[in-house]
Amino acid sequence: MTGTTLVTDAQNTWCPGCGNFSIQHALRAVLLEMASEGLPLEQVVLVTGIGCHAKMADYLDVNSFYAIHGRVMPVATGIALANPDLTVICCAGDGDAYAEGLDHLIFAAKRNINLTVIIHNNRVYGLTTGQYTPTSPLGFRGRSTPKGTVEKAFNPLELVLASGGTHVARGYTRKQPMLKALIREAIRHRGFSFIDVLQICATYNDPHEAYDRLAYPLTGHNPGDFDAACRKIREWDYNREAPIALGTFYSVEEPSFEERFRLTPQSPAEREAAIRSHLEGN
Amino acid sequence: MTEYSVLIGGRAGEGLNRAGMVLCHLLQERGYHVYLYYDYPSLIRGGHNFSIIRASERPVFAHRDRVDFLLAMNQETVERHRGRLTEDGVLLYDDYAVHTEGGVGLPLERILKEVQAPEIARNTGIIAGFCCAAGIPMETLEQVLRREIPRGIEANLAVARGVYAVGNTLRQIPVIPGKRRHPILTGNEATGFGLLAAGLSSFIAYPMTPTSNLLHFLAAHADRYRLKVVHPENEIGVMLMALGAACGGERVAVGTSGGGFCLMTEGLSLAGMAEIPVVIVLGQRPGPSTGLPTYSCQTELHFAISAGQGEFPRLVVAPANPAQACRWSATALHLAWKYQVPAFVLVDKNMAEGAADFDPGGVPAVAPAGPVRWDGTGTYQRYADTGDGISPWLAPPSPGQTVKVNSYTHDERGISTEDPALTARLQEKLQRKGAALAAEVATMQTVLSTGPADARTVLLTWGSCTDPCIEVAGMRGLRVVQPVVLWPFPAEALRAALSGSGQVVAVEQNVTAQLARLATAEGIAVHGRILKYDGRPFSLEDLEERVREAVA
Ligand SMILES: Cc1ncc(C[n+]2csc(CCOP(=O)(O)OP(=O)(O)O)c2C)c(N)n1
Ligand code: SF4
Ligand SMILES: [Mg+2]
Numbered sequence: 070m071t072g073t074t075l076v077t078d079a080q081n082t083w084c085p086g087c088g089n090f091s092i093q094h095a096l097r098a099v100l101l102e103m104a105s106e107g108l109p110l111e112q113v114v115l116v117t118g119i120g121c122h123a124k125m126a127d128y129l130d131v132n133s134f135y136a137i138h139g140r141v142m143p144v145a146t147g148i149a150l151a152n153p154d155l156t157v158i159c160c161a162g163d164g165d166a167y168a169e170g171l172d173h174l175i176f177a178a179k180r181n182i183n184l185t186v187i188i189h190n191n192r193v194y195g196l197t198t199g200q201y202t203p204t205s206p207l208g209f210r211g212r213s214t215p216k217g218t219v220e221k222a223f224n225p226l227e228l229v230l231a232s233g234g235t236h237v238a239r240g241y242t243r244k245q246p247m248l249k250a251l252i253r254e255a256i257r258h259r260g261f262s263f264i265d266v267l268q269i270c271a272t273y274n275d276p277h278e279a280y281d282r283l284a285y286p287l288t289g290h291n292p293g294d295f296d297a298a299c300r301k302i303r304e305w306d307y308n309r310e311a312p313i314a315l316g317t318f319y320s321v322e323e324p325s326f327e328e329r330f331r332l333t334p335q336s337p338a339e340r341e342a343a344i345r346s347h348l349e350g351n
Numbered sequence: 352m353t354e355y356s357v358l359i360g361g362r363a364g365e366g367l368n369r370a371g372m373v374l375c376h377l378l379q380e381r382g383y384h385v386y387l388y389y390d391y392p393s394l395i396r397g398g399h400n401f402s403i404i405r406a407s408e409r410p411v412f413a414h415r416d417r418v419d420f421l422l423a424m425n426q427e428t429v430e431r432h433r434g435r436l437t438e439d440g441v442l443l444y445d446d447y448a449v450h451t452e453g454g455v456g457l458p459l460e461r462i463l464k465e466v467q468a469p470e471i472a473r474n475t476g477i478i479a480g481f482c483c484a485a486g487i488p489m490e491t492l493e494q495v496l497r498r499e500i501p502r503g504i505e506a507n508l509a510v511a512r513g514v515y516a517v518g519n520t521l522r523q524i525p526v527i528p529g530k531r532r533h534p535i536l537t538g539n540e541a542t543g544f545g546l547l548a549a550g551l552s553s554f555i556a557y558p559m560t561p562t563s564n565l566l567h568f569l570a571a572h573a574d575r576y577r578l579k580v581v582h583p584e585n586e587i588g589v590m591l592m593a594l595g596a597a598c599g600g601e602r603v604a605v606g607t608s609g610g611g612f613c614l615m616t617e618g619l620s621l622a623g624m625a626e627i628p629v630v631i632v633l634g635q636r637p638g639p640s641t642g643l644p645t646y647s648c649q650t651e652l653h654f655a656i657s658a659g660q661g662e663f664p665r666l667v668v669a670p671a672n673p674a675q676a677c678r679w680s681a682t683a684l685h686l687a688w689k690y691q692v693p694a695f696v697l698v699d700k701n702m703a704e705g706a707a708d709f710d711p712g713g714v715p716a717v718a719p720a721g722p723v724r725w726d727g728t729g730t731y732q733r734y735a736d737t738g739d740g741i742s743p744w745l746a747p748p749s750p751g752q753t754v755k756v757n758s759y760t761h762d763e764r765g766i767s768t769e770d771p772a773l774t775a776r777l778q779e780k781l782q783r784k785g786a787a788l789a790a791e792v793a794t795m796q797t798v799l800s801t802g803p804a805d806a807r808t809v810l811l812t813w814g815s816c817t818d819p820c821i822e823v824a825g826m827r828g829l830r831v832v833q834p835v836v837l838w839p840f841p842a843e844a845l846r847a848a849l850s851g852s853g854q855v856v857a858v859e860q861n862v863t864a865q866l867a868r869l870a871t872a873e874g875i876a877v878h879g880r881i882l883k884y885d886g887r888p889f890s891l892e893d894l895e896e897r898v899r900e901a902v903a
Contacts, residue, residue: 079766111748116595119758126757127766132747134598135757135767136591137621143588147595147603150553150579155599155747173591176584332577334552341717343575344547348534348711350498 075100075110079127086275088242088268089122092189095248096158097129099256113156116145118165120196121270122189125160139169142177145184146326153183153327156256163190167203167225178234178261180326185255185262188225191270192307199273207308211273222307229263230295230302230319236262237298237319241284242269243277247315254317260325267313280313287316295319353408355383355524356415357481358432360401361424361474363394369500370474371402372706375535376495377478377487378406379708382527385535387706388414388888393560393644399427408527412672412707412818416890419522420484422477423449441521443480445473455480455521462513468506475500479511483518536709538702539565541673542632543572545680546604548715551630553579553603555593557586560644561700562606562634586611590618594627598756600746602688604630609638609651616658619693623663623781625756626734626742628687628694628722630680635699635814637886646886647700649814652865655695656838662778664785666694666792667838671817672702674713679835681715682795688722690741690788697837699860701815701888725749733757733765736776740784789839797841798848802830807853808902811877813837813866816858819889823898834866842873854878856901858894 075097083089104110113131117123119138126135136144141161149157166174166188177184193211194200201211201218204225208217230237236258240248248266255262267284269277283305291297298319305311335343357374361367368389375385383406392398403414417437423429423444429451436442442454449456459476462468468475475496482492489511496507536544543565546554556566570580579601583589586607593603607615612633622629635651637643655667668683670676680696687694722744725731731752735742742763747754755765760777762768801821809830810820817833824831832848834841849855856879857867867877879901883889889897 077764077766109748109750111750111752114599114747124767126755130753132754133756133765134595134625135755135759135761135765137617137758140587140591140618140621143583143591144595146583146588147555147592147597147601148599149595150581150592151596151599151601151746152748172584173588176588330579330581332579335577337550337717337719340547340550340576344544344714344717345711347572347575348544348709348714350534 075130077128077130081128082124083121084271086269086271087121088191088270089125089189091242091245091248092160092187092266092268093125093128095245095252096187099249099253100131103253103256108156112154113158114148115158115160116141116148117160118162118170120162120165120194122160122162122165139165140173141165142170142173142184146177146180146182149182149184149327150330153331157184158256159184159186161186161188162195163188163192163202163204164194175228175232178229178232178263181233181235181260181323182326183259183261185252186264187252188265189268190225190265191268191274193270193274195270195273204307224302224306225265226302226318230298234263235260235321235323236317237302238264238317239315240264240266241280241315242266243281244284244315247286251317258320260323279310283310283313284315285312287314287318290316290318292317292320353525353527355406355420356418357404357420357422358401358418358435359422359424359477360399360428360432362396363391363398363400364396365400365424366471366474367400367402367424370478371404372535373478373495373499374404374481375706376499377482377491378404378524379530379532379535380491380495381406381487381524382530383407384410384530385708386411386414388701389704391645399431401428401432410707411822412705412815413822414888414890416892420481422481424473424477425449439522441484443477443484445477455484457514458517462510466506466509466513468510469503472503472507472510475507476510476514479514480518483515484521486520486523489515533708533710535706536673537564537704537706538673538676538698539704540568541677541709542680542696542698542703543568544714545677546630546684547576548717549681549684550602550717550719551578551604551684553581553593553596553601554606555581555583555589555596555603556606557582557589557611559608559611560634561636561703562608562632562698564704565606565632586614587618590615593629594618594622594625597627597629598746602684604632604684606632606634608634608636609654610641612651612654612658620659620661620663621758622693623659623661623665624758626691627756628691630684630687630694630696632680632696632698634703635697637884643886645700647815647860647888648884648886649699649816649860649865651697652837652869655697663781664690664692664788665838666692666788666836667697668695668835669697669814669837670702670835671814671833673707673709675835676702677713678715685720686788686791689720690784691722691744692784692788697814699815705815732763734761734763736763736780739787740780741787785839792836792839793841793843795836797834797836798844799833799835800830800848803828804830805851806830809849809852809855810858810898811849811855811866811870812858816860816889819891819894820858822891823894826895827898827902829902837869840869840873842875845870845875849875854902856881856898860884
């Protein structure tokens with residue numbers, strides 16, 4: 070945190086036109102805004118996976134844990150357990166969170182642990198040069214599936230909702246102001262907040278024409294209504310063309326996991342006494 | 352040496368482990384040190400379970416094949432174990448479940464009915480039969496039962512009185528005066544106490560025999576120690592959550608066995624690269640794969656010292672018994688945090704689920720030892736390059752400072768780099784840290800020797816084979832050498848401990864002599880190998896015979 074820009078001097082290696090820039094700008098702007106409103110920036114910890122998205126850890130001048138592929142959620146969960154006062158933000162890829170680490174995503178949602186999870190969903194493995202992911206549409210031609218995939222994409226929002234996530238949203242990298250608003254709202258939400266961000270990969274998967282045509286802001290929707298959220302989330306299944314709603318589908322308050330672990334550590338003297346009394350059979 | 356062995360057997364699910372513990376307490380009341388071996392199949396109900404309790408004038412952590420008392424809750428126990436009885440051994444059985452010649456049948460069915468006691472009180476019945484036969488007064492039994500199984504105590508006491516009314520003293524177990532009453536702990540519990548004494552604040556594990564009971568023990572006492580105990584979705588999650596927690600400021604350990612540890616290796620390597628402390632309690636059980644879930648072995652030594660991609664320092668300690676487990680678990684945690692490395696407490700089923708009386712004086716003092724913390728000057732760098740390779744520690748939040756933890760090759764700030772010079776420097780930093788760890792470890796008693804210093808024949812062993820070796824060596828005037836730290840490998844200390852020996856015989860519970868392989872790789876000669884790989888611990892008779900063959 071050398072200055073107010075929140076950017077390190079690490080050389081940026083994203084391709085020109087990459088949607089990761091938009092996410093970085095949005096996240097940075099939100100953090101600076103929140104800082105000006107009183108959020109101590111040293112309370113922020115960014116956890117990333119491995120992939121193009123994950124370079125965020127090098128680029129943003131905040132506390133970070135540049136983790137390993139697929140394991141963002143358990144690392145972030147450990148950090149939040151250690152200190153529930155930290156603002157833990159996860160930047161994960163779609164390969165990261167939906168393939169390699171899907172189990173952890175489901176369990177993080179199930180626990181309603183207080184994390185803000187931003188999925189850089191470019192629907193491709195960027196860093197490993199263009200293979201399909203769980204959200205690539207049926208028939209996607211990637212380098213591991215040159216004749217097109219023979220499995221359908223799944224709908225990550227539906228999955229997270231079903232798993233117990235208490236805040237479920239979708240953004241798009243070409244809708245900056247909305248993306249900022251969604252990130253801000255997600256950080257503010259206490260509990261598991263999830264944003265699937267449709268991200269342009271300029272090199273391996275750029276469906277921006279379709280997104281621009283199909284995306285629309287969610288309005289007149291009650292995010293407290295689970296059934297309505299389900300219906301809206303199912304409007305687009307990530308395979309066939311359909312209207313793509315952007316916004317917050319679901320948001321409710323529920324007790325969060327880490328709060329139950331808010332404990333003051335024992336002093337050595339207290340620990341010593343506890344052990345003695347235990348061994349004396351009390 | 353005055354000693355007695357008691358075997359109690361029955362079907363799985365009959366509370367036999369609990370009954371074995373009660374027998375331990377009773378024998379301790381008579382003034383004996385006790386050891387309990389618990390043998391059970393990977394089943395919840397049915398199948399055959401038994402415990403062997405050995406009471407002895409001196410502390411022991413080994414069992415004998417022969418027993419002085421056989422307590423049979425079912426027919427199978429008599430059939431399987433009758434041959435173990437010594438000449439003047441006593442057979443006691445539940446006459447409702449067992450039909451046999453000789454021995455003493457106890458009318459447990461009638462007594463249970465008369466006093467309307469629940470089925471589980473049948474165990475108390477046979478224990479009472481044992482007490483009568485051994486001349487242990489009802490008052491002692493009552494005292495132990497009230498203390499150890501307070502639930503449903505009146506029904507249990509009623510059953511016990513019913514048995515005393517018909518029982519006789521058959522083989523008196525004399526009182527040895529002077530022994531103080533100590534808690535009886537399993538290896539898992541002793542490990543838990545050691546970690547707690549070293550300041551453990553979180554424990555994360557996915558259940559797996561033989562360390563599930565460490566999870567259960569710490570979860571049961573979480574409130575007492577203000578401990579965060581978490582059971583996540585799988586062992587990958589366990590390890591990564593532990594690393595996140597450590598970076599957030601927790602002192603954290605995980606527990607598992609070989610299969611679960613396979614899933615943790617990716618996180619282990621991350622701990623190595625990102626320099627995150629964590630303690631791994633790795634309980635060995637026979638593999639490959641699911642193997643024999645509830646039995647024992649020493650097959651993960653090479654796995655523990657080399658798991659994870661890349662080269663990074665680590666600590667591996669392998670305690671022999673609960674007393675060592677407590678002391679060395681604490682040391683492992685302290686060193687893990689001091690050097691910011693993963694540290695293993697390598698145990699096995701015999702040690703982890705075996706129990707013995709435990710002197711509370713053996714719990715290390717709770718000392719607030721921690722990593723070298725950042726001194727607050729200048730700008731914090733997570734991976735600052737220092738003389739000994741240890742970078743000062745800082746957990747967020749710290750106003751104005753950024754803590755950047757990284758799995759990639761990184762610079763001192765924690766920012767990824769592919770620069771060749773920085774890459775080489777990072778590798779050298781990790782190695783320097785390993786050397787500093789090795790230097791500190793070398794000041795400790797890493798290799799323990801027992802027996803005459805001039806004995807030409809040495810049994811070289813480790814982990815739970817150690818105590819059986821010490822007893823057998825004692826009978827034959829041999830020396831026993833046990834490296835308790837296995838990595839960094841204490842080659843110098845081992846060489847010194849073996850100096851003057853003529854014949855070194857490795858005793859291990861595996862099929863490839865894993866410790867002997869490490870020693871010979873260091874140029875230390877190992878002349879013989881006594882290996883056991885059927886999942887069962889060496890009994891003293893068994894080991895004595897094998898040593899006689901090997902040393903002749
Ligand atoms: C265990 C493991 N398997 C495979 C890889 C190789 N790998 C690196 S990034 C990546 C995929 C990245 O895809 P995604 O998470 O969608 O991130 P993106 O690059 O698209 O941002 C893979 C497979 C790895 N680093 N670790
Ligand atoms: S490959 Fe795609 S995701 Fe990766 S940096 Fe380039 S444009 Fe961005
Ligand atoms: Mg991707």
